[in-house]
Amino acid sequence: MSENNNDTTRRHTRHLHPDQSPWAVRVSDVGSAIGRSEHLDDVFPAPTGIGDDFYGVHPGSDVRVEGDLDSLKDGLILTATVSGTATGRCSRCLTDLENPLTAHVTAFLPFEPPEPSEHDGEEEQDVDLEQEEAQDVYPLLEHGNWADLESLIRDALFDLVPTTPLCKPDCKGLCPLDGVNLNEHPDHHHEKTADPRWQALAGLRQKLEREEGQDRDKNGDGQSDKQ
Numbered sequence: 001m002s003e004n005n006n007d008t009t010r011r012h013t014r015h016l017h018p019d020q021s022p023w024a025v026r027v028s029d030v031g032s033a034i035g036r037s038e039h040l041d042d043v044f045p046a047p048t049g050i051g052d053d054f055y056g057v058h059p060g061s062d063v064r065v066e067g068d069l070d071s072l073k074d075g076l077i078l079t080a081t082v083s084g085t086a087t088g089r090c091s092r093c094l095t096d097l098e099n100p101l102t103a104h105v106t107a108f109l110p111f112e113p114p115e116p117s118e119h120d121g122e123e124e125q126d127v128d129l130e131q132e133e134a135q136d137v138y139p140l141l142e143h144g145n146w147a148d149l150e151s152l153i154r155d156a157l158f159d160l161v162p163t164t165p166l167c168k169p170d171c172k173g174l175c176p177l178d179g180v181n182l183n184e185h186p187d188h189h190h191e192k193t194a195d196p197r198w199q200a201l202a203g204l205r206q207k208l209e210r211e212e213g214q215d216r217d218k219n220g221d222g223q224s225d226k227q
């Protein structure tokens with residue numbers, strides 16, 4: 001730990017990758033010897049593909065990655081918190097939403113891309129790659145000198161975006177007849193007779209009640225029958 005806090009942050013100020021990726025982080029120092037460790041705390045633009053226009057993390061909005069890089073023999077381990085903000089609308093009542101998203105990530109960043117195994121057919125190679133992906137592996141670039149966090153950020157936050165975003169779990173939604181927000185107007189309702197189908201049912205019910213009433217009258221109030 002350096003005596004000046006700013007130094008720690010500045011060490012990881014992004015140097016532009018040759019490809020000018022805004023998600024590139026220089027890791028040549030921490031990767032230079034086994035057992036090295038470095039703190040990472042930086043803000044990146046959100047990549048595309050985290051949710052959609054209706055609800056998601058808006059591309060370019062701030063995503064903070066805060067954690068530690070630890071150097072192992074074959075690569076780096078990144079243990080970090082990835083946080084951003086999802087914006088959009090409630091899928092039931094269309095209210096504007098703004099929700100913080102926080103993911104905890106442990107990823108392996110190998111210095112070299114996985115080499116094809118020696119006794120291989122191509123099929124076996126595919127299986128290997130699939131296993132790598134399942135373990136949150138993000139190969140480093142440029143001989144291990146750079147990490148590019150674009151995919152890592154996207155994968156981490158994508159999992160937190162609900163397919164049905166809601167303003168609250170029991171959102172009552174909108175009145176299907178006139179769009180009134182039923183959360184704000186819990187007493188809002190329409191007379192059932194407004195719908196001809198209900199009118200028909202109500203008519204039938206009245207008829208039945210009338211008949212029942214007549215029966216009761218015949219039997220003298222219906223109380224003396226039983227007993």
Ligand SMILES: [Zn+2]
Pocket residue numbers: 090091092093094095166167168171172173
């Ligand atoms: Zn809602």
Ligand SMILES: [Zn+2]
Pocket residue numbers: 175176177178179180188189190
């Ligand atoms: Zn209504």
